[in-house]
Amino acid sequence: MNKVLLIISREYLSRVKKKSFIVMTFLTPLLIAGIYGLIGYFTYKGIKDTHDKVAVVSTNTTLTEKLATDENIEYQYVNKPLDVMKKSLSKSDYDYILYLPEFTLAEPKGVQLFGEKQAGMSLNNRISGDLEELIRNQKLKQSGISQTDLDQLKTSVDIDTKKIAIETGKEEASSAGASTIIAFIAGILMFMFIMLYGIQVMRGVIEEKTSRIIEVMISSVKPFQLMMGKIIGIALVGLTQFILWIVLTLTISTIAATVLIDKADVKKIAASSQNGSTVGASQEQIQAAQGPIGDIQKSLAGLDFGKIVTVFIFFFIGGYLFYSALYAAIGSAVDSETETQQFMMPVMMPLLLGYALSLSVVTNDPYGNVAFWLSMIPFTSPIAMVVRLPYGVPGWELALSMAILVVGFIFTVWVASRIYRVGILMYGKKTTFKEMFKWFTYKN
Amino acid sequence: MLSVKNIVKQYATHRALDNVSLELEKGKIFGLLGPNGAGKTSLIRIITQITAPDSGEVLFNGERLNSNHISQIGYLPEERGLYKKMEIGEQVLYLSKLKGLSTAEATKRIKFWFEKLGMQDWWSKKVEDLSKGMQQKVQFVATVLHQPELIILDEPFSGFDPVNADIIKNEILELNKQGATFIFSTHRMESVEELCDHIALIHKSKKILDGSVDEIKATYRNNTYWIEYEGDYKVESTENVFEVLQTENVKGKTLIKVKLHENRTANEVLAMLLPKVNIHRLDEVIPTMNDIFIKTVKGEGHE
Incomplete structure (x- = not known):
């Protein structure tokens, strides 16, 4: 056991002391924070900068109020026929x-939007939202609600939404967005960690083999001890890096959030959009304006x-052990890294598949069958489970998935150690899967 | 101190060791000879417990080989290797701690050896900055540092320049004097003659020759002599004393190689020649290990 500790400490220290480790550890959170800062900044700037001028040609008589302009x-309502307007659009x-053609409030049909550019989704949503609100307000007035009541209603709805978001977290729309972002980050991180550190284990083994120190080593320790020492040592490097990243990213993004985003601007947008549009639209805009940083902060409070x-650390260790073996x-x-490709494929495929499915199918339907099975099969569960987690996972599913993963890595470690003990002494032969199976069955 | 008994090691398609037995005496230098691929490395790997035999057993001081013996064996593999990015001192320290030394003890001994071999300022150098010969020295130190009872050296002199080879040879002899037993595995015979007390020859997975160097040489003597003389007389084969195998004239002298018939002695030959020529020199032709090696291996090959 003492020898395994020696190996672990060498594997750990030799990596942590490397310049590349230190640079990576301190640079990555800066990069991540920087990227999110940029995304947030541009989303916010994009909203602030858009200004579309829309000519409204209305033959409609049912709508009593006009669409309201904002930033x-x-x-602008024009009194020209549609044909004339269409022809002169490029010059105007x-x-x-x-x-806006003639329609009934019950069935508002035939609204059309013309432009030389294809109108984007956000503009489309914006206009239809504005129209919907216009129609809704008119309907409410028809049923006897006064303008004063309407304004009051609007205020109270807004307050209500905020409450729900804080209290029930995942069930409310804006918090689901936050969950998705956390899920994405967790999924990507997990994938990266398993890949990066798994490959480090592989490199370490190849290094020992090509530098031929392996024979000296295994005349002192058992191959299993050497393999486990390496795997555990590198796992600790991964954990060190992960914990440093979390600490640094949180620190940096908190600073970034307070410094980069001008809170006053956000409030102004929120306030102005409330005047003329629906509560829902203004919510969306606030959220978009705050960007992912706002989401992260919200999720920190809500999740x-x-x-x-x-759970992430557990699944990282489990998934890493499973794959690194x-x-x-x-x-x-x-004999060299260039020869690894044929073997990498079958190992990479389930991980990639788990990654792709987790970030698409699972985030769309975190309680579905696909999500359930992906988070049970140990090849994909490390990624799928951390992706599901922010949406809430029943305790028994989590426990079962963890148990399966533990059994899974014990199995892969066992299989790997049987191949490893023979493989490390084989030189110059091109290995095939058949051969690896033969090694596996060797007695000793 | 080491008994190898009836070892069989079978790989998928070929048998690496076929019923090989050896006896090593304490304090001797044992040469394990054989052409490439004969099974030397397979045998060493069994002794160092890297692999296990399919059948047969190895006894270390009368005890069946087990993990307690790891610290009593030092092994320098033919394929030398060190961690490229690690500092020399740290590396040797690591390897000797794996053999069970404490940090303090290991550090003390490393300093001693580094000083002895003129490597004092190598401690914080990296392996990749050293020449191949220097790396070999580091590896030799790592092999003997934990003062093993049995030291196994696979091709110990390959990669050394003559000066360093000599230094290492002297260290080996000194360690041997202090009681360490050595196994040399090599296919280069000249180093064997000087150092080994005992040899075993492995060929095609089988042991085909085993004995002390002197004994083996004695059995391979075949009563052949070089005789150098001056004089106009031409020595001819005689029917019942000797046969001339070869005649050469060198700078006015004649050199002949004669093979004596059974039960004849060099004295008889001299008695016959002395009246006729002026004898300068008479040498017995003693086969070198190299000759024996080639002869045995070729002989085996024809079977």
Whole structure:
């Protein structure tokens, strides 16, 4: 056991002391924070900068009120026929023409938007939202609610939404967005960690093999001790890096959030958009304006961050052990890194598949069958489970998945150690899967 | 101190060791000879417990080989290797701690050896900055540092320049004097003649020759002599004393190689020649290990 500790400490220290480790550890959180800062900044700037001028051609008589202009969109009602407007659009300073035909409030049909540019989704949503609100307000008035009541209603709805978001977290729309972002980050991180550190194990094994120190080593220690020492040592490097990243990223993004985003601007947008549009639209805009940083902060308040980190670390260790054992076996079977490709494929595929499915299917339907099975099969569970986690996972599923993963890595470590002990002493032969199976069955 | 008994090691398609037995006496230098691929490395790997035999057993001081013996064996593999990015001192320290030395003891001994071999200022150098010969020296130190009872050296002199080879040879002899037993595995015979007390020859997975160097040489003597003389007389084969195998004239002298018939002695030959020529020199042709090696291996090959 003492020898394993020696190996662990060498593997750990030799990596942590490397310049590349230190640079990576301190640079990555800066990069991540920087990227999110940029995304947030541009989203916010994009909203602030859009200004569309829309000519409204209305033959409609049912609508009593007009669409209201604000900073981002300007509605101008014109008294010209649609044909004339369409022809002169390129010469006019309008960006779009909105055509409101005659319709009933019950069935508002036939609204059209013309433009030389294809109108984007956000503009489309914005206009339809504005129209919907207009119609809704008119309907409410028809049923006897006064303008004063309407304004009051608006205020109270806004307050209500905020409450729900804080209290029930995952069930409310804006918090689901936060969960998705946390899920994405966790999924990507998990994938990266397993890949990066698994490959480090493989490289380490190849290094020992090509530098021929392996024979000296295994005349002192058992191959299994050497393999486990390496795997555990590198796992500790990964954990060190992960914990440093969390600490640094949180620190930096908190600073970035307070410094980079001008709170006053955000409030101004929120306030102005409330005047003329629906409560929902203004919510969306605030959220978009705050960007992912706002989401992260919101999720920190709404989600059990401690639990997520704990489970993440468990699944990182489990998933890493599961895969790194396979990587160690691959490393032992080849003479150089260029030969690893044929073996990498079958190991990479389930991980990639788990990654792709987790970030698409699982985030869309975190309680579905696909999500359930992906988070049970140990090849994909490390990624799938951390992706599901922010949406809430029943305790028994979590426990079962963890148990399966533990059994899974014990199995892969066992298989890998049997291949490893033979592989590390084989030189110059091109290894095949058949051969690896033969090694596996060797007695000793 | 080491008994190898009836070892069989079978790999998928070929048998690496076929019923090989050896006896090593304490304090001797044992040469394990054989052409490439004969099974030397397989045998060493069994003794160093890197692999296990399919059948047969190895006894170390009368005890069946087990993990307690790891610290009593030092092994320098043919394929030398060190961690490229690690500092020399740290590396040797690591390897000797794996053999069970404490940090303090290991540090003390490393300093002693580094000083002895003129490597004092190598401690914080990296392996990749050293020449191949220097790396070999480091590796030799790592092999003997934990003062093993049995030291196994696979091709110990390959990669050394003559000066360093000599230094290492003297260290080996000194360690041997202090009681360490050595196994040399090599296919280069000249180093064997000087150092080994005992040899075993392995060929095609089998042991085909085993004995002390003197004994083996004695059995391979075949009563052949070089005789150098001056004089106009031409020595001819005689029917019942000797046969001339070869005649050469060198700078006015004649050199002949004669093979004596059974039960004849060099004295008889001299008695016959002395009246006729002026004898300068008479040498017995003693086969070198190299000759024996080639002869045995070729002989085996024809079977």
